[in-house]
Amino acid sequence: MSPTRAESLLIAELAAEAERYDDVISQIKTIATQFDARLTNDERNLLSIAYKNKTNTLRNSWRIVDTLEKMQASRTAPGTTTRQLTLIRQQRKKIERELANVCKDIVKLLEKQLLPAAKPGEERVFYSKMKGDYYRYLAEFAHEVEREWYADESLNAYKQAYRHAMSTLESVHPTRLGLALNFAVFYHDVRKSPERACHLAKSAFDDAVMSLDSESSDTTMAQTIRDSLQILQLLRDDLVLWSKEIQ
CATH class of the missing domain: 1.20.190.20 (14-3-3 domain)
Structure with a gap:
């Protein structure tokens, strides 16, 4: 059976x-x-x-x-x-x-x-982020023309995911923050642009912190906040490193 x-x-x-x-x-x-x-x-x-x-x-x-x-x-x-x-x-x-x-x-x-x-919202963002991640991994070790194609596919997937996340998920949502983190890593590691990586990471970090401040009294946000804190710390750590590179 x-x-x-x-x-x-x-x-x-x-x-x-x-x-x-x-x-x-x-x-x-x-x-x-x-x-x-x-x-x-x-x-x-x-x-x-x-x-x-x-x-x-x-x-x-x-x-x-x-x-x-x-x-x-x-x-x-x-x-x-x-x-x-x-x-x-x-x-x-x-x-x-x-x-x-x-x-x-x-x-x-x-x-x-x-x-x-996939349903609209978190589910679609999650899968689109995964697509961007695995095309990014392919771009990391591919050569010449293949690398550019994989990088473009990764960028398109991340962009679609991020646009959808911006319209459907709270700025403090762990899936949206995880997407922002990986998208920023894409700009740093694949596109070799610490400036764009910092801009994206800082924007996501600042939006989430503002949301935390305004929602701090909302008990329904407690679990979401706990799930997001680790990602916020990773965003902050990357911002520090990439800012030093720019300087």
Whole structure:
């Protein structure tokens, strides 16, 4: 017998506890395909965590190997290639292929199923932000023409998400703040513009702080405020670093 939706969710939760993220993704894809592409919050969060862990591991591996490759290249005579350097490059390219496959997989799922089924508001912002994030990851290690295309796709996704967030979510909403943080990182890391990154981050930070001041007596905002404080701290930390770069 095929598992029910509740059973698929249970298997996904067990897989997440065991850090078997491929199994998590498989179960949530089954739910989206066989039951409903409009995922519950629990299903959506499991999917997000699984892809985040997979890509974070690969991105960290890529950074390490890329650094080692540059160190080895600096020790090699110009115009020559050693066997060791060749092996390091092969490993970097292997990681790049794996990372690209994971990012393209979630982007395809978002574009074909999750975004078309998403409700206006927080859900659509969340998925559009994810799309921007994974195109950004692709742009981080792609080369030349591909890099520009991925960067443009990331920018378009972030812009759509941010416009929708501005019209549907409170400035202190964690999803809107998380979007602002990642969008600012895009401008800093991909577009190499700390000025635009600072402008976006400061605007989101100031709007949220003003909202906190005006809503401080509203008990219904308490949980939202707690969820947002960590993101506000990250925005502030990035603002400090990027402002020093500009100076």
